[in-house]
Amino acid sequence: MSSAEPRDRTPRMTLERAVELNSPITEFAVSMRPADDLLIKVNGVVNLRANTGELYEGVDDMTFVRSFTGVRRVTLGGVTAEAVDGTVNLSNGLSLSAHTSSITTLGICTSGRELLLISASEGGNIRLWDVRTGQQRRFAAQQSPATSVLDYVGPDGRPRIVSGGPDGTLYIWDPRLPAAPLAGVVSTRGFNDRVAVQDLLDRQALVTALTEVLEPGDGPTVITLEGAWGSGKSTVLEFVRGKLTRDPDESRRGRKLTAFAADLMLYRPPKPTRFFKNPDKPLVAFFNPWQHQSSEQVWAGLASAVTTAAEPAIIPDQNAKEQYWFAKNVHRVDRMHLRRQMWKRIYSPLLSFAGLGFGLSLLGALTKLNLTWAWWATAGLAGVGLLHTARRYFFGRASAFLPGELFTGPIASTAFSAPGTDPVLRDPYYRAKAGYLYLVQHDVKTLLEDLAGHGYQVVVLIDDLDRCTPRTTAQVFEAINVFLSNDFPYTRFVLGVDTSVVASHVDHAYKELADAEVVAHPDDPSPGWTFLRKLVQLPVRLPRTTEDTVDAVLTAHLGEIHQEDAEEPVLFEGTKPTIHKQVDDVIADQPEQVVVVIERHTEVRTHLRRRLAAQPEHSVREQKRLLNVWQFYLRVLGSSDVTLACHLVVVAEIAVRWPAYLHRLRGGWQVLADAVGDDVRWGATIARLGFAYSDRKAAANLRELLRDCDAQAVARLANRLF
Structure with missing residues (x-):
């Protein structure tokens, strides 16, 4: 390398071969024939095989591409490059301090679909540039000025650069640029609209702050997570839910609720047994009102959401669950009627056969028939029947002899019961009340009181409210207002909403109210916005999604972008290229x-x-x-x-x-x-x-x-x- 050029840490090109021709090189050309048998014409008369450096003795009857010799201006990829002394000025506004000595020629190197600029200098240095960024990609140095350069495609599909000058040596360089990858068919199958499992939009700080606000203690009662459709509200709610979710209770298993214990509870109803411990996290219920339309459905959905969230947290296993709900429900049923029904189901069928055997034995005694064996058979059946009945009564699971609804949740009977409800359930408490809403509200309130009595705070996450009809939206807000009343234990709500849509729904639902405009806040465009202002204590606006997140979304859904082969420089600063007249190196087989x-x-x-x-x-x-x-x-x-x-x-x-x-x-x-x-x-x-x-x-x-x-x-x- 000429001492006139500064030291360079750019990856260097590999000298593939150097052929000494003993006469100055003014120009050369590369044939347009298959890459595995390219020819090089030097000064219009000498032909060499590019891949071996051997002389070609055949007929010169093919088309050649001439080298760049003394070229000061080239255009590539819509960018014009012009050499001025040792500098290259680009039409995109960049200026490349390419060489300390004068530039002798410019050229173009094609690498796959990428076009790179070649610059050669009096000092013998050859450089490759990315004109879009101004970055130097490769560097090489020969022993004399490089006055002619040209690129061609080698047998491995990768580019090669030929250079020459007045010392009569022809250099073939391998810049070790990656071959353009072949594109295969599309592999991914499309994407659904479910919540993301990873934070693609960098909202972890927001999730952490919201989680801390919702920890047990005093805090905002109603929080809105606000953003347009598709802005990521559901994903943030799911992340918050994951952070607040409690680990399963590892307390020991509860005792099985037997028919004997259930009989005692029906005879004298106890207070609900306490099965749970003081928590360190709130209890999180998730409710999607999109699936509900009427007031009854909204309240039923809320009750189901709270119950579903409460059970795994406060009831450690199936035995405890049966005891808890049975203890709650026995206060609502006709207990005497239910006890009679339970005894009918516990009663062993063997006792019926024993009764029949007793009748036959008695008939035999009256007719003076010798049926001694019948008396023994009857006694045996009666004994086994009594043992079977006792076993059922003292060791059998109560849920096997009573309606299953008593052990799985709050019951509703008569007109409010679901189809298929066991007819033995009679709930005078329910029949005495005015309607379904009152009954479900009572169930939810009772469950919340049990939770609050043991230190639990309930957080209800509500999503997709802006997808509901205006009437359903209003029903959800009315339900939240009931929860916020003094009659209900402390409950907190986080709503994912598009505020423009929800405010419009509220306006539509209450458009007939005569004083709607009167109560509107002077800074609000409609009463719906004023309603949200009064209901919500902490409005949280999601940050706007920007183009900075595009890369994260593409990588998450389409995978990492294909990375080109790693750099493989083999010559280091200060190393001189070896000149030889015959080929003494072997080109390694290139991978597919x-x-x-x-x-x-x-x-x-x-x-x-x-x-x-x-x-x-x-x-x-x-x-x-x-x-x-x-x-x-x-x-x-x-x-x-x-x-x-x-x-x-x-x-x-x-x-x-x-x-x-x-x-x-x-x-x-x-x-x-x-x-x-x-x-x-x-x-x-x-x-x-x-x-x-x-x-x-x-x-x-x-x-x-x-x-x-x-x-x-x-x-x-x-x-x-x-």
């Missing part, structure tokens, strides 16, 4: 070219990221929709072509962003693409396609998208698919 599934291909991923980052709303839900459409139509086309996949990203974006206009665009894709560059023609085209004045914003956004891509290619694809 890598095949990469198309969604992990570098170019495809770059295009996906750019289009997702350009979306007006960065919603993970919308990003999943776009990826689903893109992957589906890749399968429809059965293609693994990288260029087609990039164009298809735009087609998928159109389908996802403007579904209401697809029927208007059908058959008009080509005229739309033709008109995208002319204002007058564009306006006439969209008017002919049925776009009204109210659609002007959508039309302008669509035009902006088509300007940012190959509109003609996109139009051809859209005509095939739509």
Whole structure:
């Protein structure tokens, strides 16, 4: 390396061979024949085999590509590079301090789909540059000025660089650049809309703060987690739920509730037994009101959610669960009637046979028949029957002889019972009350009192409230107001809502109230917003999703982007290349070219990221929709072509962003693409396609998208698919 050049830590090219020709090299060329048998023509007369350095004795009757010699200006990838002394100025605004000596020539190196700039200098240095970033990618040094450079594709599919100068030595360099991976078919199968299992949007700090607010103690009673559809409310609620969930109670198993114990409890109802310990975390119930419509259904759902959450936390096993609910329910039933029914079911059928045997024995005695054996058989049956009955009574599980509803939760009988409820249940308490809502509220209140008596605080997470009908939304808020009354134990709520939608629902549900506008807050646009203001103590607005999260979403759903081969520099600073006239090195067998599934291909991923980052709303839900459409139509086309996949990203974006206009665009894709560059023609085209004045914003956004891509290619694809 010339002492005129500074030391360089850039990865160096491998000198594959150097051939001494004993005459200055003014130009050379590489043949356009198969890569495994390329020829090099030097100064128009000498032909060498590029892969071995041997002389070629055949006929010179093929086409050659000439070297870059003394070239000061080149254009690659839309960027123009111009050499001025030792500096390269780029049209994208970058300036490369390439060499300390004068630049002799510029060239272009093609690596897969990537174009790199070659710069060579009087000092004998050859450098490869990424003109997009200004980064130096490779470096090499020969013993004399490098005045001619050229690249070609070697037998392994990777680029090679030929250089030469006045000392008459031809150098062939291997820059060790990766071969372009072959794209394989799409492998992922699309994505659902379930909550994420990992934090893709970096909201861990928000989750931690919200969890700390909900720890047992005083704090806001109603908290809203606010954001638009698809902003991640459900995922944050699930993360909070995971942090607050208690570990299973490891206390010892409860004793089996026998028929004998149940009989005593029916005779004299006890107070509910205490089965649980003081907790260190709140009890979390999860309720989705989307599945409920009427007031009765909303309250039934809330009761079920609280009960489901409470049971595993406060009741350690099935035995304790049966004892707890039976002790609660015996206060509500006709106990004497239930005891009679239980005894009928405990009574052994063998006693019936013993009674029949006694009748036969008595008949034999009256007719003076010798039926001594019958007396013994009857006595045996009676004894076994008594033992069987006693065993059932003292050791049998009570749930085997009484209705199962008594042991699984609060019961409701008569008109309020579910279909199939056991007819022996008679609940005079329920019959004495006015309606179903009162009954369910009483159940929930009783359960909450039991929990509060032992130190438990209940947190109810409510999701998808903005998907409900206005009436259901109002019913949920009415239920929350009941919980917040002084009659109910302390209960806290966290609601995932789109506040604009929920406020509109409240306005709609109470539009008939005469004083709605009177009670509205002066800073609120409608009474619905004022209602939320009064109900909610801590409104938490989710941070806006930005383009910075696109990479995390793509990696989580499509996998890591394909990484090119690691750098393999073999020469180090200060090392001189070895010159030889014959080949004395062996080219190692190269591995097969890598095949990469198309969604992990570098170019495809770059295009996906750019289009997702350009979306007006960065919603993970919308990003999943776009990826689903893109992957589906890749399968429809059965293609693994990288260029087609990039164009298809735009087609998928159109389908996802403007579904209401697809029927208007059908058959008009080509005229739309033709008109995208002319204002007058564009306006006439969209008017002919049925776009009204109210659609002007959508039309302008669509035009902006088509300007940012190959509109003609996109139009051809859209005509095939739509």
